[in-house]
Amino acid sequence: MKLLVPVKRVVDFNVKVRVKSDGTGVETAGVKMSMNPFDEIAVEEAVRLKEKGLATEIVAVSMGVASCQETIRTALAMGADRGILVETDVELQPLAVAKLLKALVEKEQPRLVIMGKQAIDDDMNATGQMLAALLGWPQGTFASKVVIEGDTATVTREIDGGLETVALTLPAVVTTDLRLNEPRYASLPNIMKARKKPIETIRPADLGVDPAPRLTLVSVAEPPKRKAGIKVKSVQELVEKLRNEAKVI
Amino acid sequence: MTLVLVLLDHDGKSVKQPARSAIAAAAKLGEVVALVAGEGVGEAAKAAAAIKGVAKVLVADHAAFAHALAEPLAALIVKLADGYSHILSASTATGKNVMPRVAALLDAQPISDIAAVIDADTFIRPIYAGNAMATVKSSDTKKVITVRAASFDPAPEEGGLAAIEAISVPIENATSKFVGAELSKSERPELTAAKIVISGGRGMQNGENFGKLLEPIADRLHAAVGASRAAVDAGFVPNDYQVGQTGKIVAPDLYVAVGISGAIQHLAGMKDSKVIVAINKDEEAPIFQVADYGLVGDLFQILPELQKELG
Ligand SMILES: Cc1cc2nc3c(=O)[nH]c(=O)nc-3n(C[C@H](O)[C@H](O)[C@H](O)COP(=O)(O)OP(=O)(O)OC[C@H]3O[C@@H](n4cnc5c(N)ncnc54)[C@H](O)[C@@H]3O)c2cc1C
Ligand SMILES: Nc1ncnc2c1ncn2[C@@H]1O[C@H](COP(=O)(O)O)[C@@H](O)[C@H]1O
Numbered sequence: 001m002k003l004l005v006p007v008k009r010v011v012d013f014n015v016k017v018r019v020k021s022d023g024t025g026v027e028t029a030g031v032k033m034s035m036n037p038f039d040e041i042a043v044e045e046a047v048r049l050k051e052k053g054l055a056t057e058i059v060a061v062s063m064g065v066a067s068c069q070e071t072i073r074t075a076l077a078m079g080a081d082r083g084i085l086v087e088t089d090v091e092l093q094p095l096a097v098a099k100l101l102k103a104l105v106e107k108e109q110p111r112l113v114i115m116g117k118q119a120i121d122d123d124m125n126a127t128g129q130m131l132a133a134l135l136g137w138p139q140g141t142f143a144s145k146v147v148i149e150g151d152t153a154t155v156t157r158e159i160d161g162g163l164e165t166v167a168l169t170l171p172a173v174v175t176t177d178l179r180l181n182e183p184r185y186a187s188l189p190n191i192m193k194a195r196k197k198p199i200e201t202i203r204p205a206d207l208g209v210d211p212a213p214r215l216t217l218v219s220v221a222e223p224p225k226r227k228a229g230i231k232v233k234s235v236q237e238l239v240e241k242l243r244n245e246a247k248v249i
Numbered sequence: 250m251t252l253v254l255v256l257l258d259h260d261g262k263s264v265k266q267p268a269r270s271a272i273a274a275a276a277k278l279g280e281v282v283a284l285v286a287g288e289g290v291g292e293a294a295k296a297a298a299a300i301k302g303v304a305k306v307l308v309a310d311h312a313a314f315a316h317a318l319a320e321p322l323a324a325l326i327v328k329l330a331d332g333y334s335h336i337l338s339a340s341t342a343t344g345k346n347v348m349p350r351v352a353a354l355l356d357a358q359p360i361s362d363i364a365a366v367i368d369a370d371t372f373i374r375p376i377y378a379g380n381a382m383a384t385v386k387s388s389d390t391k392k393v394i395t396v397r398a399a400s401f402d403p404a405p406e407e408g409g410l411a412a413i414e415a416i417s418v419p420i421e422n423a424t425s426k427f428v429g430a431e432l433s434k435s436e437r438p439e440l441t442a443a444k445i446v447i448s449g450g451r452g453m454q455n456g457e458n459f460g461k462l463l464e465p466i467a468d469r470l471h472a473a474v475g476a477s478r479a480a481v482d483a484g485f486v487p488n489d490y491q492v493g494q495t496g497k498i499v500a501p502d503l504y505v506a507v508g509i510s511g512a513i514q515h516l517a518g519m520k521d522s523k524v525i526v527a528i529n530k531d532e533e534a535p536i537f538q539v540a541d542y543g544l545v546g547d548l549f550q551i552l553p554e555l556q557k558e559l560g
Contacts, residue, residue: 013514019380026381094359118495123361123375124349127349129346129348129349133350133354134354160342161433169424179488214387216385218385220382220384223382230542242526248503
């Protein structure tokens with residue numbers, strides 16, 4: 001079974017982004033970039049499936065500017081076998097990413113696509129569901145456990161009330177939640193080995209997809225700032241303030 | 250007037266509060282037609298018809314929709330989509346699962362988790378864990394939207410008198426099957442509906458301490474209990490307690506953070522609360538930067554005292 005794992009290059013989760021003063025976006029120049037954390041979990045899950053003998057090949061895909069190469073290298077160092085870079089300077093939104101992935105799926109014929117539930121930059125939480133829809137495949141979103149047996153993926157999902165388990169007939173799309181696994185760090189020898197693994201570069205046009213965005217960014221603003229509060233000295237003072245000043249209890 | 254379709258979250262008997270926030274957002278866009286899909290949902294449909302601002306309720310009562318699986322639900326909504334300018338739901342687990350699937354089938358780019366409606370095409374949504382608010386304009390003819398419930402006051406439960414219309418749309422689903430669910434049971438209010446939320450973090454040390462120290466206070470205040478990712482990852486509490494960028498978004502009247510450092514991903518889920526209290530032994534903890542009332546100290550001393558003081 002072949003696995004496809006889309007990995008997005010995003011501003012590192014530790015960076016507190018700043019809104020540009022002209023309101024055209026957020027400052028990304030000189031900011032640390034990393035693989036989207038949910039995609040690390042997806043790569044890890046794919047590598048574990050391969051280690052268990054359930055998968056034969058893992059293809060990591062990243063879409064965007066040329067430096068998405070680095071994100072693919074990270075996936076290769078974690079254990080993916082080869083990479084595909086869909087290179088473009090156009091801002092890619094989930095619909096375009098899903099269409100590009102669909103075209104790649106038709107070319108590569110994976111039985112399972114494992115991807116992040118959410119990119120921590122656009123916070124869309126959409127691409128996996130959209131890819132599944134375009135392919136007519138079932139989806140197991142927000143997965144905290146994935147069991148592959150024969151033609152079925154049994155996926156435990158994190159939902160609002162707790163956990164839910166669904167059985168999907170392969171091929172399918174799975175999106176990862178935080179509790180699925182703990183991604184490994186790539187070892188130095190594996191980082192070296194990853195340098196020799198192949199990365200193919202293609203363009204959206206090669207896949208016959210128009211990646212033009214459907215959402216125009218009108219402006220970006222800082223969220224409303226909270227006023228600095230006070231420190232109270234005791235539990236008594238806290239309860240008194242909550243009762244008489246804030247009037248919330 | 251344009252028609253807007255809203256997929257409602259329900260439990261078969263009642264309509265969930267986040268769904269009423271989605272109705273409130275939808276009412277800014279046009280006349281609201283509510284969709285109640287499920288099996289044995291007559292009571293929920295009646296509840297939907299009573300919500301203020303709902304003009305009509307469509308009821309799809311069929312076993313295929315019993316567990317709100319994305320594949321049949323999305324197929325249903327796509328078949329209904331003609332005639333609606335916008336299709337919305339709350340950003341609940343169901344909404345997030347279903348709506349992007351609907352959008353893709355309609356060749357639309359979903360507009361996830363909107364916090365404000367500017368006009369029929371333009372919306373404000375948080376990006377980067379809420380560290381920036383993006384105003385976006387959609388060029389799609391049909392807009393597919395999920396609504397950040399904490400940003401819209403829910404439409405009142407009473408005051409509406411909508412007609413209920415049963416619909417029968419045959420949907421085949423051969424590829425996904427519901428196997429089972431393991432739901433957290435609690436008498437407390439739901440996290441996204443509670444007026445008071447008290448959350449614990451890694452500082453709580455274990456699940457027993459949640460039960461012993463935090464929950465009695467929650468019960469006294471009729472509060473919901475939440476948690477940081479660290480507390481969930483460590484197994485102190487179930488996953489559905491997680492508040493934050495990638496968990497639940499809450500904006501109660503009072504949010505109490507106990508033993509939580511205040512990482513941006515956590516703040517993303519609670520910083521719109523009206524009043525924030527932080528209890529933490531580290532006076533440098535970033536949570537104090539958003540707290541109205543901060544109390545520096547050991548939670549193992551403070552929580553029992555707080556319980557006593559509340560009486
Ligand atoms: C992709 C991604 C998504 C994430 N999504 C979320 C999310 O949705 N929600 C979320 O919460 N996090 C999320 N996180 C994790 C986030 O970055 C933090 O790691 C997490 O919020 C930390 O939890 P914490 O504050 O409980 O733990 P810590 O940061 O370890 O803080 C524990 C705090 O407890 C205090 N403490 C310890 N003992 C005591 C005591 N006896 N008395 C008083 N205070 C005490 C300490 O001073 C400290 O401030 C996400 C991270 C990533 C990478
Ligand atoms: N440009 C991209 N390149 C590769 N994968 C992507 C890209 N954009 C989104 N994805 C995948 O889609 C997931 C969800 O992203 P989103 O729907 O934008 O929140 C991510 O975790 C990735 O797995």
